[in-house]
Amino acid sequence: MLLVDLIGIQMDPLTGVALLVLREHDAPNRVLPIVVGGAEAASIAMAAQGQTLPRPMTHDLMATLVERFDGHLDAVEVVDFQDGAFIANLAVSGPTGDLRLDTRPSDAIALAVRLHAPLFVSEHVLDEAGTYPEPEGESALDDAEIDAEVDQFRDFLDQLAPDDFILGAADADAD
Numbered sequence: 001m002l003l004v005d006l007i008g009i010q011m012d013p014l015t016g017v018a019l020l021v022l023r024e025h026d027a028p029n030r031v032l033p034i035v036v037g038g039a040e041a042a043s044i045a046m047a048a049q050g051q052t053l054p055r056p057m058t059h060d061l062m063a064t065l066v067e068r069f070d071g072h073l074d075a076v077e078v079v080d081f082q083d084g085a086f087i088a089n090l091a092v093s094g095p096t097g098d099l100r101l102d103t104r105p106s107d108a109i110a111l112a113v114r115l116h117a118p119l120f121v122s123e124h125v126l127d128e129a130g131t132y133p134e135p136e137g138e139s140a141l142d143d144a145e146i147d148a149e150v151d152q153f154r155d156f157l158d159q160l161a162p163d164d165f166i167l168g169a170a171d172a173d174a175d
Contacts, residue, residue, distance in 0.1 A: 001077060001120035004032065006048070006109060009041050020044065020109060022078075022119060024126060032078075032121055032130045034086055040106035047113040059110040066115065070095050073117040076108040081125045 003025040010019045018041035022032040036044075043059050046052070056064065066073055071094035080087035088105040091098070112119055
């Protein structure tokens with residue numbers, strides 16, 4: 001298991017999908033994006049910023065239960081990636097012993113942020129679902145390659161005629 005840090009929550013502006021972004025602690029160029037629901041993203045963001053509501057949210061209640069029953073959240077472990085879904089465990093210890101509880105990563109991370117528990121990800125999960133984002137301001141193509149791509153696309157556009165965009169009755173029957 002590798003220690004990771006929660007580095008942020010991002011919203012995809014096109015789809016509105018929320019992503020938790022975890023970064024490998026000892027290899028800060030590898031990240032693990034995890035799609036989460038909007039409510040879970042809001043819960044994690046509020047806790048990370050130290051914000052509270054007048055009434056407890058579900059994750060606040062879970063944290064209170066762990067503490068009131070003399071438990072301790074030892075760690076969150078993202079242990080597998082199956083059919084596009086991440087599998088996580090809560091490692092909890094208490095007066096009755098140690099437990100591993102199956103959970104969604106979003107709920108586990110929401111609880112970990114509240115209880116200041118470390119986050120771990122299995123190396124095989126990072127290998128399978130982790131990414132190496134481009135450094136800020138860098139592109140896979142250099143300026144000359146970008147200019148060549150733009151010129152090639154302009155040439156293509158210059159060769160188009162209005163008739164290229166009209167589906168004739170004969171063409172429609174062929175489909």
